[in-house]
Amino acid sequence: MRILVVEDEHRIANLIKKGLEQESYAVDVAYNGDDGYDLASTEEYDTIILDLMLPGLDGIKITENLRKEKIHTPILILTAKGQIQDKVKGLDSGADDYLTKPFSFEELLARVRALMRRPKTAVTENLVASDLTLNSKTFEVKRGGKSIELSSKEFSLLEYLMRNKSRILTKDQIISHVWDYDADILPNTIEVYIKNLRNKVDVGFKKKLINTVRGFGYKIE
Numbered sequence: 527m528r529i530l531v532v533e534d535e536h537r538i539a540n541l542i543k544k545g546l547e548q549e550s551y552a553v554d555v556a557y558n559g560d561d562g563y564d565l566a567s568t569e570e571y572d573t574i575i576l577d578l579m580l581p582g583l584d585g586i587k588i589t590e591n592l593r594k595e596k597i598h599t600p601i602l603i604l605t606a607k608g609q610i611q612d613k614v615k616g617l618d619s620g621a622d623d624y625l626t627k628p629f630s631f632e633e634l635l636a637r638v639r640a641l642m643r644r645p646k647t648a649v650t651e652n653l654v655a656s657d658l659t660l661n662s663k664t665f666e667v668k669r670g671g672k673s674i675e676l677s678s679k680e681f682s683l684l685e686y687l688m689r690n691k692s693r694i695l696t697k698d699q700i701i702s703h704v705w706d707y708d709a710d711i712l713p714n715t716i717e718v719y720i721k722n723l724r725n726k727v728d729v730g731f732k733k734k735l736i737n738t739v740r741g742f743g744y745k746i747e
């Protein structure tokens with residue numbers, strides 16, 4: 527799952543990024559409104575965390591523009607304490623939720639999870655594909671009841687495949703959802719990750735769940 531953070535206070539932005547990455551999200555950061563809007567309107571994100579007071583385009587304007595362009599990525603706005611009118615304006619402009627600064631990271635995480643649960647994909651914590659299960663909250667992965675140890679990127683990759691069960695995902699889609707925008711990832715790298723994932727998930731089992739669709743990409747069934 528990939529998140530965009532638009533926040534001009536570097537310290538806050540970097541804390542959010544670090545915390546979310548520890549939870550296995552891929553995170554991009556924009557430190558001003560114009561960059562934030564550019565990324566939000568051209569890249570695919572699962573959630574946007576958006577500060578309201580920004581140099582360049584402000585958070586309200588960004589939200590309005592995105593909604594006008596029919597981009598419905600869930601938006602969590604960050605507001606300074608006491609600016610009730612900002613919250614109202616933010617929600618009116620099309621944001622989905624707000625959080626007042628200062629906030630605890632735990633609360634931010636809970637809001638982000640709730641927002642990701644909301645959209646059309648009906649995000650669930652327990653994903654199932656045949657006898658393979660993945661819990662996105664506890665990070666537990668099991669096949670046939672036996673625990674599987676994954677690295678954080680392997681986990682993100684498997685989660686993305688399982689959330690899109692039976693759908694073919696191209697390498698580009700995988701790169702843009704599992705890695706940060708500025709990560710230097712080559713399509714070959716995906717092959718390596720898929721191979722490692724197969725070694726852990728499919729080897730020793732009769733039914734192979736991770737399938738290569740030649741010329742297109744990968745899918746899990």
Ligand code: CA
Nearest residue numbers: 534577579580
């Ligand atoms: Ca600000």
